[in-house]
Amino acid sequence: MKKLILLFIPVLLLLSACSDLTSPKRFKESQYTLSALLIAGTSISPMNPVIVGKSVDISQLNSPDMFISNAVVNITESFQEAEITTFGLVPYSIPVPNSTDMITVYIDPNHHFIQPEHKYHIEIQIPGYSKTIIAETTVPKQAQLEPDYNHLNIPGQGFSLTLSDSLPVIPFNRVNADYPLALKVDGEQTVNTLFELYCLEDFSTDLEFTTTFLGQEHPPASMESDYYASSGETIRRINFLARMISKQADDGQYYILLNDYKQGFIFYGRYMVTSNVIDDNYYYYKFKSDGYLYGGVVNGIGCFGSESGGTMYTKIVK
C-alpha cells in the first residue's frame, strides 16, 4: 500500500504539471488591438498614428474588419501627477504598406507635441464593445542624438540628420572606432534602448556584403526571402534591443553609447540609423514572446509605447 501511495504522488505531480503547459490566453475570438508609439518631439500624425483594430481569423488576412473606424479615442496628458490637457484623436485614412488599400488610423488634429517625461493615458471606446480599452505610457527622458561623438568634424564623413542625395560616408572599418551611436541623456540612468540599422538600398544580388559571407561577396537571390521566412523581417533591417547604462564622457555629459555595432551594416550602401530610449511597454512588446500581451494595453492587446531619440543617415563605403 505504501508503495502505491508513493507511486501515486509523483504521478499526480506529473499530471498536474501538464495542465500548466497550456496558456491561459487563447485567441478563438477576435481581440481588440491598440498600436501606438508616441515619439518625443512629434505629434500623433499620419506618419505616426494610433491604430485601433481587431484581430481576425488567420484565413481572413485581407479583411477590412481588421481596422476600427468609429472608435472614440481620447488622450490625457499629465506631468508629475498634474493633469495638463485632454485631447481627442480623429479618424484619418492612410494606405497600407505595399498596397493601395486604405485603412483608418487616428491622429491628433491639433498637433500636441509629445513631451519627454510626460505621462499619456489613452482611453478608447468602441461601439459594440462594453469595455473601455485603456493604456498609459510615460515618455522617456530626453535623449539627444550625437552624430559625431568623437568630434572628428571630417567634411563629407559621418552621419546626417536629414536624408539627401549626397549623404556623408563612413568607411566600414571605421564605424565602431570613429562613429559610435551616441545618445546624450540627463545624468546616469539605466534605460531601455532600441537601435535600428535599415539599409535603404533595394535588395538585389548586386548588393555587396561588408563581410564576406561563406566566401560570397554578393547575396544569393533567395537570401531576402529566406531570411524573411525565418525571422519575419527583412535582412536589410537589423535591431539592437538592450538595457543600457549611461556613462560620463570626457566632456562631462552622460551618454548611452553603442560602439560595437558595425556587423549590423550587412551591405555597403545607404542606411537609416535610429537610436532611441524606449519605455517599458515598447521594450516588452519588442522583447518578449507574445509581446502583444505585455504592451501595456488593458482590455485589449497590442502596445502603447513611447520613445525619445532620433534618426540619422549615412552611406557605408569600403
Place this chain on the structure above:
Amino acid sequence: MNFVYATGQPSNKPEQVYFDGQQYQILYSYQDRTRLPAYSRVDISTKYEWQKKWGSIEPYIEAINILNHKNVSYRSYYIIPDDNGGYKLKSSDSTQFPFLPFIGINITW
C-alpha cells in the same frame, strides 16, 4: 543500423492576425495545437577493430539519416504580400540532420 520513429512534436498554430502599423502580428493558439510531421531517421554504422600489443585501432564509417528524411524541428509562420495586392500566410520549416556520412577512428592504448 538504428531506426528511430516518433510522432511529431506539438506546435503552435496561427489563429488570429492583426496589423500593428509596421507589420502583421500573428496570434498563436496554445490549446489547439497541431503536430509537426512525424520524426524518422535511419542511421547505419560499421567498424572494424584491430588488436595490437599496445592497444587497438578501430576505424569506423557511419551515416546519419541515410533516407535524408526532413525531420522538422520548428515551423515558423510569416506573412508576405501576394500577387493580388493583398497578403498571404506562409510557413517555413527548420529541419534537423540531413544525410550526413562521416568516418573516424578510435585508438586506445
